[in-house]
Amino acid sequence: MKNLLLAFAVVALTFNANAQFETPQPSPTSKLEQKVGLTDITIEYSRPGVKGRTIFGGLEPWGTIWRTGANKNTTITFSDDVTIAGQDVKAGTYAIYTRLNSAKQWDVMFYSDTNNWGAPREWDDSKVVATAKVDVQEIPFNVETFTIDINNITNDGGTIDMIWEKSYVGIPFTVPTDKTVSASIDKIMSGPGAADYYAAARYYLEADKDINTAVKWIDMAIDMTKDDPRFWWLRQQALIHAKAGNKDKAIKAAKASMAGAKEAKNDQYVKMNMESLKEWGAM
Numbered sequence: 001m002k003n004l005l006l007a008f009a010v011v012a013l014t015f016n017a018n019a020q021f022e023t024p025q026p027s028p029t030s031k032l033e034q035k036v037g038l039t040d041i042t043i044e045y046s047r048p049g050v051k052g053r054t055i056f057g058g059l060e061p062w063g064t065i066w067r068t069g070a071n072k073n074t075t076i077t078f079s080d081d082v083t084i085a086g087q088d089v090k091a092g093t094y095a096i097y098t099r100l101n102s103a104k105q106w107d108v109m110f111y112s113d114t115n116n117w118g119a120p121r122e123w124d125d126s127k128v129v130a131t132a133k134v135d136v137q138e139i140p141f142n143v144e145t146f147t148i149d150i151n152n153i154t155n156d157g158g159t160i161d162m163i164w165e166k167s168y169v170g171i172p173f174t175v176p177t178d179k180t181v182s183a184s185i186d187k188i189m190s191g192p193g194a195a196d197y198y199a200a201a202r203y204y205l206e207a208d209k210d211i212n213t214a215v216k217w218i219d220m221a222i223d224m225t226k227d228d229p230r231f232w233w234l235r236q237q238a239l240i241h242a243k244a245g246n247k248d249k250a251i252k253a254a255k256a257s258m259a260g261a262k263e264a265k266n267d268q269y270v271k272m273n274m275e276s277l278k279e280w281g282a283m
Contacts (some may be wrong), residue, residue, distance in 0.1 A: 027070035034150040036158050037177030039082065043076035044161075045096075047146045055165040059126050060100055067106070067118045068096045068162070076160070083157075083174045084110060086134035094129060098162075106164075108132045108171050135166040142166055155207065176206060197221035202236050211244045222253075231260030231269055233280060238276060251282045 020087045027048040034041050048070040053059050060066045068074045073095040080091050099107040112127045113120065146164040156175035185200045192200070201218035204210060218237045225233065234257035243248035254273045261269035277283040 017098055025057065029071075030148075032148065034153070036150065036153055037155045037175045038080070038180055039175040039177070040077075040079040041150060042077040043074070043148055043150075045146075045148055048073040049146075050142065050165055056167055057103060061101055062102055064100060065109075065119045065123065066098045066100055068098045069148075071117070073097070073111075073114060073116045073118060074148070075080055076110070080180070082176070084130040085172060087130040089130050096163050102136075103138075103167075104136055106134055106169055107138055108134055108160075108169065123228040130173040134171060137168045139163070139166050139168050181207075187234045194221045194224035197224070198233055198236070201240060205236065205240050205243065211240065213242050214240045214245070224233060229256065229260055231264060231266070234260060235269060235273065238273070242276070242280065251277060251280055252281070252282070 025046075027046040029044070029046050032041075032043040046069045048079050056062075075093050075095055075188065077093040078089065082089050083090075089110060090111075093114055095111040095116065097109045097111055097119060099109065101107060108131070109128050110130045111120075112129055113124070142165060143163050147162070149161045149163075150158050151161050151170075152159045155174065155177045159170040159172050161168065161170045181203055185203070188196045189200070197217040198221040201214045201221060204214035204217070218233075218240045222229070222233060222237050234253050238250045238253035238257060241247075241253060254276050258270055258273035258277070261267075261273065
């Protein structure tokens with residue numbers, strides 16, 4: 001009996017010891033957070049490794065629906081309504097599944113039901129909010145760990161990139177930055193201050209919108225702050241007038257900006273204004 005009790009005690013101690021340390025996950029979890037324009041995007045997924053296996057057409061057979069990762073289904077969250085491969089998708093969280101049609105073409109699907117471990121037992125086409133039919137590009141090297149990233153970022157969109165083994169796909173999407181900013185500008189312009197005029201003018205310059213409107217707004221911003229000129233605002237005024245073809249006004253604003261930058265000991269703005277003045281033939 002004593003020997004039996006001793007054996008049980010050894011087993012219990014061994015179990016408790018094992019329960020107190022952590023081992024690495026075979027497919028570690030990852031969380032990607034990226035702002036695109038004014039939209040926050042979060043991707044949560046597990047990252048399996050190749051580990052000497054044939055992945056596509058092997059571990060993941062052609063014609064099947066892959067969870068696009070490992071363990072619990074991969075999810076993506078958008079803070080605003082977006083457009084994926086030309087299809088409108090409401091703000092919210094979606095699971096990402098991939099139909100592996102062939103080595104050349106996949107369907108990446110955004111699915112409204114996110115409470116699955118892997119692919120759903122019963123697939124429901126009505127829950128697919130968008131499908132991106134993407135061409136698979138073969139890469140000339142092996143990527144060991146499955147990776148999702150957001151690249152080619154602009155104010156208005158980017159691509160959701162997936163890469164694993166020797167395969168790469170990119171899913172294009174757009175975000176409503178211009179719509180959001182323009183609506184905000186329209187609202188603010190009913191009673192804007194100098195900072196509002198400045199921000200709106202700068203946005204119009206950077207977004208390549210109506211430059212004459214940008215001229216009007218930046219001039220109003222500068223006029224409203226003429227008793228306390230800001231050299232970085234004057235810099236934008238110079239650039240806006242230059243784009244509008246008003247070289248004399250651009251040169252005047254650049255000289256004023258450079259003077260203010262020198263007084264503030266801001267060498268970067270001094271350099272930028274000097275380069276512009278040289279380009280415009282004023283130095």
